[in-house]
Amino acid sequence: MHPGSVSKQYNICGTPGCRCKDPKKPRKHGPYYQLSYTWGGRHSTRFVRPDQVAAMREKVKQHRRFRERVQEWVALSVEQERVERGRAH
Numbered sequence: 001m002h003p004g005s006v007s008k009q010y011n012i013c014g015t016p017g018c019r020c021k022d023p024k025k026p027r028k029h030g031p032y033y034q035l036s037y038t039w040g041g042r043h044s045t046r047f048v049r050p051d052q053v054a055a056m057r058e059k060v061k062q063h064r065r066f067r068e069r070v071q072e073w074v075a076l077s078v079e080q081e082r083v084e085r086g087r088a089h
Helices: 050-088
Strands: 005-011 029-039 042-048
Touching: 005 050, 029 050, 042 050
Parallel strands: none
Antiparallel strands: 005 029, 029 042
């Protein structure tokens, strides 16, 4: 599991006359894949190799599912507590 999201990036370089700056048909460099996430209160971004993108997307998906399940579990627990408190009165 891994928090965050994976995005696809394209860049324009600083080299004069490069294909990415062609006035008629510019072609940006890329794609580059980037993982962005916050952990321990700190935001981080790092590149992901193309051969690792599918695996990283799966890790992000599993983390998202885990967090959803935890939220559901907590919501059920809170609701159960509310119902039990209602019975005690």
